[in-house]
Amino acid sequence: KAGVTQTPRYLIKTRGQQVTLSCSPISGHRSVSWYQQTPGQGLQFLFEYFSETQRNKGNFPGRFSGRQFSNSRSEMNVSTLELGDSALYLCASSLGVRRSGANVLTFGAGSRLTVL
Amino acid sequence: AQSVTQLDSHVSVSEGTPVLLRCNYSSSYSPSLFWYVQHPNKGLQLLLKYTSAATLVKGINGFEAEFKKSETSFHLTKPSAHMSDAAEYFCVVSDTGGTSYGKLTFGQGTILTVHP
Numbered sequence: 159k160a161g162v163t164q165t166p167r168y169l170i171k172t173r174g175q176q177v178t179l180s181c182s183p184i185s186g187h188r189s190v191s192w193y194q195q196t197p198g199q200g201l202q203f204l205f206e207y208f209s210e211t212q213r214n215k216g217n218f219p220g221r222f223s224g225r226q227f228s229n230s231r232s233e234m235n236v237s238t239l240e241l242g243d244s245a246l247y248l249c250a251s252s253l254g255v256r257r258s259g260a261n262v263l264t265f266g267a268g269s270r271l272t273v274l
Numbered sequence: 275a276q277s278v279t280q281l282d283s284h285v286s287v288s289e290g291t292p293v294l295l296r297c298n299y300s301s302s303y304s305p306s307l308f309w310y311v312q313h314p315n316k317g318l319q320l321l322l323k324y325t326s327a328a329t330l331v332k333g334i335n336g337f338e339a340e341f342k343k344s345e346t347s348f349h350l351t352k353p354s355a356h357m358s359d360a361a362e363y364f365c366v367v368s369d370t371g372g373t374s375y376g377k378l379t380f381g382q383g384t385i386l387t388v389h390p
Contacts, residue, residue, distance in 0.1 A: 162317075191378070201364065201380035214377050248317060261306065261368060263378065265318040 162266035170272045176237040179269045181249030189254025190232035195246040208254045244273045276301045278367045280381035293352040295384045297365035307348045308366040360388045
């Protein structure tokens, strides 16, 4: 079956602009999580959506937002871009069932954002 | 709260020799533990997971990890390294309760180099 699909794979923006990234989860997966990966901070959790509701949130400013649609596809948006937002943004999907062993995440290839 | 420490940022081995990547964790609840691998310009691939069943966990490509609660460790091993194992490896913890449920916390990563 198809894996997690992220678009676009690469993009370049300038400071002050905004960007929207898209993630299509594995069919049947209802949870979508977003992570930011940078050389300095490593992999950091942004947020998780389950059934169109934000279920968990990391420690990022309000410029970072997301949403999930009824078909489980998710988008994340970053407004007023800063140089420090340059990163690989990874999306992961899972069944989202909260019991031990069930929440195994499958990751997409990522969207690499460069802010100039 | 949960956290994970990978004790080595770089590990270098010769092809055919054993691999040991070290990981210590802390968790407020019985944790789920994972090892993911990331090849250059690729997303994250799950190697193996521990979810409170057997303490010795077997994963893909000959990798294993042993959960030791008394030492709060989850070290990754492989008897014989292959050139294709060269990548970055992440130890990951996920709480199974509380406000962190479903959120993955990543270690800083260990870059594995395999010499011919």
